[in-house]
Amino acid sequence: MDNGKDQPTIIIVDDEEMVLQSLNSILGLETSYNVVSHTSPREALQYIESNDVDLVISDYLMPEMDGISFLAKVRELKPQIPRIILTGYADKENAIKAINEVGLFQYIEKPWDNDDLLIIIRNGLEKQKLLKDLQEKINEINGAYSDLQKIQNEILKTFV
Amino acid sequence: MFSRKKEMKLLQESEEKYRKMIEKAYDAIFTVDASTAKILEANPKAEEITGYAVEELVGMNVWDVHPPEEEGAVKELFDRVSETGVGECNELHFLKKDGSQVVVDISASVVAYDDKKVIQRICRDVTSRRELEKKNEFQRRYYEQIFDLVPIGLGVKKDVDTDPKVDFENKMLRDMFYGDLEDTFHIRWHQSPALMAVPTKSYLEETGAYAEERSYPDGRIFLFTLNYFMNEEGSWCEVAIAQDITSRKRLQEKLIKANEELEDKVEERTKELRQKQAQLIQAEKMAALGNLVAGVAHEINTPLGAMISNNDVTIRSMEKLHGIIDKPEVASMIHEHEEIQKLLECIDEMSVVTRTAGRRLSKIVNSLRRFARLDEAELDTVNVHEGLDSTLTLVHHELKNRVEVHKEYGDIPKVTCYPNQLNQVYMNILVNASQAIEDKGDVFIRTYQRDGSIVIEFRDSGRGIPKENLKRIFDPGFTTKGTGVGTGLGLSIVYQIIEDHKGQIEVESEVGKGSTFRIILPIARER
Structure with a gap:
């Protein structure tokens, strides 16, 4: 619970402080994720660029930058991070269009249900973890393969 | 000698x-x-x-x-x-x-x-006198022949106020009166001193003419005119003119009829235009409402989201707290402090109420959103009952504690429609029903299938609509609610929307018993 280093890091972005606080509370109560919240999408991007992040949740309508553009930038930076949008905006059609354009992991409407939210986050993290594991395995295989190659080369050298 | x-x-x-x-x-x-x-x-x-x-x-x-x-x-x-x-x-x-x-x-x-x-x-x-007479006779015949060719009846009577004598009648005047057309005018013209009982000098001098129009059983219409003048000898002469004005009259009648038809058409077109205008105004209002709802939904949903979530966190925290408190060593401690127990109970109860309130608020915003159908402004195939339910949520404040809604939803297929427009229809009818119910009453909403159509029936126990108003309730601008209450556009918009959906609307009403509005929509074809 308190060994934060092993726990996934979640970024939440909303121009409304109260939403950030609410999300912080529920995640703090029910999970031991590292939760980093930002009211500014730009600052969040800077953070994501220079830190390990496992999942991003963003509001849709924000004065500085809308959620879709923000998440598009996140994708550019780190495409493997699952992206979730949390919106109070009623225009579902546009939101869905945006989801397809930016490739979102999920779409959550405000007011949200905490159980749903927790499950979605958990699924997102799982996906992220699987991808991460997969990458690690690939890296392992690649490493093993290059080790193998090295050994092969050495054997060849020895023989030749 | x-x-x-x-x-x-x-x-x-x-x-x-x-x-x-x-x-x-x-x-x-x-x-x-x-x-x-x-x-x-x-x-x-x-x-x-x-x-x-x-x-x-x-x-x-x-x-x-x-x-x-x-x-x-x-x-x-x-x-x-x-x-x-x-x-x-x-x-x-x-x-x-x-x-x-x-x-x-x-x-x-x-x-x-x-x-x-x-x-x-x-x-x-007497040779020269005879010649003169002959000449006069020729002259007379000459004019008679001319007058015989004139297509109006013409006659002259001399000395009408002393010793009336017919002096002259042209062929047309003679021909006009034959067979069963033997006519009082003609008889009077011939036999009586003059047409009028006694055309006194002063009368003649004053009016100079008399006219009357008469129709005959054979359909012909004549205009009779009597004119008077004083001849050189100082006696009054009467000139009778009879005109067959049948064709003129027919033309006039046709013109009047055409004019009336034109007026009817203009009225009809004006009505149509007014209806279209009302619909346009309504469409604009709906668009404005849509924008408003979108904004409001967003503005409300954010704080509402925080509130609901926070309350949920409270409930979850309390559950965890109870988990701790229920441990025997803590429980015994708490039992000593009744105050703590009470406070905990209070928090528990309040969070439940807050959760209910939050859900209700969320439902209203959702209904508002669905009512405006911001996400589905286009033609769609939808479930009528969903539309009815979200509309009922919105008119809840109008009905609660006063009007009981009885739903009898039948097994009906989906309809292809503009969902927000149909919601508008339900809303208008329900608000009307509610306003028709003075104190307490009922509204029955029934849906069923009939002859390849679906029927949505709204029956209220309101005051009903008087017969004389029943025909006019769909006219744009017609209202009995008085200024400020109704716009008089509601039902005309309902009518227009239903017509746009190729549907029909039926009304039955009895004063004192209530009204029934029946919307009949064609069943959606599978797309």
């Missing part, structure tokens, strides 16, 4: 006078032997008219100066005069010595003359 002489003298004198008179006379005078019919004497005028000298005339038979074809007539006159003593005959002719003829009027009488019975014939030359 003397006296006889004197007498003779006197006689001679008078004879002389008489002779002179005869000689100077304007008329031709013949003395004829009553037994032989021979001319005994003739005056100078007789010479002039006949062209014979007196010497030639004396001894001739009276008929010898006439053309041979008049011999019989002359003899007849002679016999008559001999018998009765007097007689006359006009329009006889003298055959003059030069062969020409003159027209003469003859009057004759028997006189005693020198103990002899003689006939004195006075003959007047």
